[in-house]
Amino acid sequence: MAIRIPTIDAARCSGCGRCIAACHLRLFAFETHEWKKTSVLHDSERCSGCGKCAANCAIDAITMGQKPVSANPLPVEPASPPAGRFIPV
Ligand code: SF4
Ligand code: SF4
Numbered sequence: 001m002a003i004r005i006p007t008i009d010a011a012r013c014s015g016c017g018r019c020i021a022a023c024h025l026r027l028f029a030f031e032t033h034e035w036k037k038t039s040v041l042h043d044s045e046r047c048s049g050c051g052k053c054a055a056n057c058a059i060d061a062i063t064m065g066q067k068p069v070s071a072n073p074l075p076v077e078p079a080s081p082p083a084g085r086f087i088p089v
Contacts, residue, residue: 002066002067003067004066004067005049006062007063007064008038008039008040008041009063010038012061013061017030017039018056018057018058019057021056022052022053022056024050024052025046025048027041027042027046028040047067049064051064
């Protein structure tokens with residue numbers, strides 16, 4: 001199952017903080033650039049993809065997209081042979 005992850009459009013973000021309050025994992029924080037305060041996602045690896053942040057953004061500044069696949073995925077365990085089948089070693 002693909003995990004989704006939020007992307008914030010910094011140009012649209014009004015800095016209201018609703019996404020910060022909505023995230024149960026506290027993955028958002030404010031960043032200030034000159035006069036403008038925007039919400040930024042930190043520690044995206046921990047994001048569960050629940051979408052609460054996007055659902056709480058009244059101006060649709062957050063879109064949910066597919067989480068990038070890790071460059072070093074975990075090794076996959078080989079499948080077990082069918083029961084009763086002899087596998088020579
Ligand atoms: S809810 Fe939307 S507008 Fe408000 S801080 Fe988050 S991204 Fe910005
Ligand atoms: S999708 Fe859920 S866990 Fe991920 S940043 Fe948004 S509210 Fe937090």
